[in-house]
Amino acid sequence: MRIWKTARQTALGMAVTLALTTGLSIPSGPPAAAAEDDLYEHLNLLMRVFQRVQSEYVDEVDDREVIEAAIQGMLRSLDPHSTYLNPDVYQQVRVQMEGEYGGLGIEVQMEDGLVKVVSPIDDTPAAEAGIEGGDLISHIDGQAVMGQTLTEAVKKMRGPVGSPINITVIREGESDPFDVEIVRDRILVRSVRHRVEAETIGYIRVTTFNMQSGEGVEQAVTALKEELGGRMDGVILDLRNNPGGLLDEAVRISDAFVERGEIVSTRGRRRQNNNRWFATEGDMLDGLPMVVLVNAYSASASEIVAGALQDQRRALVIGDQTFGKGTVQSEIRLGRAGDQAIRLTTARYYTPSGRSIQERGIEPDIEVLFPRDKARKARKPRREKDLQNSIDNDTQDVDRAGEVDAMSEEEIAHIEALIEAQNDSDTAPADIQLQYAIKLLKNISMLPIPQIAEARPE
Template sequence: MIRKILIAAGTFTLLSTTALTPVSVAAAERKETYKLLDLFAEVFDKVRSEYVEPVNDEELIEAALNGMLTSLDPHSAYLNPKNSKDMEIQTRGEFGGLGIEVTMENGWVKVVSPIDDTPAYRAGLQPGDFITHLDGDPVQGLSLSEAVDRMRGIVNTDIKLTVRRQGVENPFDVKLTRAVIKVQTVKGNAQGDIAYIRVSQFSATTTDDLKRIFANVRKDIGKPATGVVLDLRNNPGGLLDQAVAVSDAFLEKGEIVSTRSRRPEDTQRYNARSGDIADSLPMVVLVNDGSASASEIVAGALQDHKRAVIMGTRSFGKGSVQTLIPLPGHGSMRLTTARYYTPSGRSIQAVGIEPDIKVQQSKVEPIGGPERERRSEASLRKALPNPNGTKAPAPDKSQDNKPADKPAEQAPPATTTAPAGPDAKPDAPKQPIKLGDPAQDYQLARALDLLRGLSVYRPAAK
């Protein structure tokens, strides 16, 4: 592969009379690389000897590695041995902390999604909230891994988060108690004769849990079911193989997803095997702008195969694949190695999955105000572009559906200083809408209405 790249370089690099050979091009590139490595070593040595205070060599190297990787895109990073172990534990579905998926935006910690039934969820944290201070200390200046490490800690100890939320005038403090997060990634219940299944993230046990819980819900219905709602809202993603397996559970055949990396020969395609656990029942998949990565793979596959109606609001738009690469004795690196494509060949990177039926999360009564700005992959610093040149549509400002009391995105904290003085009156956070309860959950209620309408129409059509 190296030889192919160098031949291409030699083909287009010409001198006045003679083309550079691949060998000479390679030698020149190596020489320049060595110069840059010498520069790094010189800076490292100067910091060690001249900085105002003694510095730790390991911490300097870790910071340099993390800086190199985070400069590539929002999802690549260096994980020291402790963080690497935490990552492995998290993908197994049990870990310690607050139960919150976060990213970094403009130096601030930004909530992607709280995980169901965790301290963060019960405290009312919402997607799009900015965490500006941890126990009174500003997060600016910390890397994402450092901020996450601060939020983790000994179980049953407390931490105070200072939060800014668009639409709320003053910042407010939220006190959380750290806990062992045992994530039950799949839940379900019978909504009359419709099976409701919620998947909150994709861990190693998700597919097995999905099949078991779906079978139990169908038994609870006690008669032939008329439809299925698969709820992927606020699902930040997880393991690729689990996204493929969940998609496969509802498809009889066809491609689920393909991943395409830097080298065309490394393209991988994942196909469904025969067997639909829902027996071709009508299906609605709920998504919103907290649905990212693996959840978008599932939604995209079911949408392209016309297996399900996608309902809700446009998804986050994270169409890249990260590989966890071990660095023996030194943790691991999380590196973006590919983009994924839906069965029809579309990349949703920085674009998202557009629902077939757009339904804003709304209250029953009119609540006024414009549609909130959505959060998305495209808003993240150094986000990869869509390879097809597709750009995310501009926000829909129509008032056909009124927005819910959910946080707006893209609004940075209003101040970089301490967010509230002793005389400030912070606004208390509002509890999020309880997903899965049709009495509160407008999007779910509309999905149930659609499936019930289809069940009435289909016998008449026959």
């Protein structure tokens, strides 16, 4: 009886600690007595397992690492995006969100015990080494990733600038894993780039949503308007391979092009997670036609922007169905110094029309699948719905099908012929999606204003 009381007191202490650090409440009062006893019993079980590991495991263990692994396992059992950030990783995450960090230049997540590359960041060592979205990293400097947490794997991939790292890559379409040596570098995440296409089309690419992205898009629009003046026929916003980032930046970028109305809303279990964001007056492009390019690796904040511009009938979305990561992760600081945190899924995103992005993603108004070489032609990208413990979509399907008659049948057939030719070619494919968008904007610019409105999807 004394042993049980001690364990119960220990369990109570753990429960109180959890409540104080995470804001959870402990059941109290007679109606909750059974639930309270059950909670204590499971906390006691956790402590007994921990004590057995401490005393009887074949090798001496680091208590801190074991506890962190238990926390990580608890969060991982919820969904693919809830995670624990220890002080080292938390600092790295903050630096990355600010737009500067040291490493390889890849956005990653865990999948089936391996590190999955969501996408490489442009002009970084990983991109220059040929790392692709969808690649799986099985070994880092010869050490297996299996059994490690994402935190541990990321820490191994970070290192001094100029130091080499060898990663083993598993790529769909390749018969065997292969090694890639990459030299670490100081990663300055220049998240926005722009240029002029076909003399009259503005092109803006956003590679990630960090603290500089919103300002970067606004500066890009200003620069394009100064360069082209009244000759600009439209703007292409390229969000392909963009894994997402900060919600505030997604709202700011959407607001730059939307005159009025809702941009995005979030709904969660707690009232403070139910929010709506609305556009402020003003459209930097004054209604100039827009196209948004997306693919299977456009996720999270990218999907917020694409969904907002699509639902507000401000832009045509072209490409492939997006990844479908439609959940909000709140960063909850822990510890006395606030130097560690958990990233916990607390809400879902919804487009202005009330569509949940989760699992479904954003379906393009015009599907243009980027051609791949023959060995990868049948490859089906993995999306959010394929991940273990992914959260279900809680809304009914919304039919987004609509007619877009801004191009003649002959022109559409010509583009489709180019796609087929590239599908059957062994040479590096042209950017058919981009060419399709340019051709579309050129045609829309020649239509009278009423016809432009009719060309946009319902």
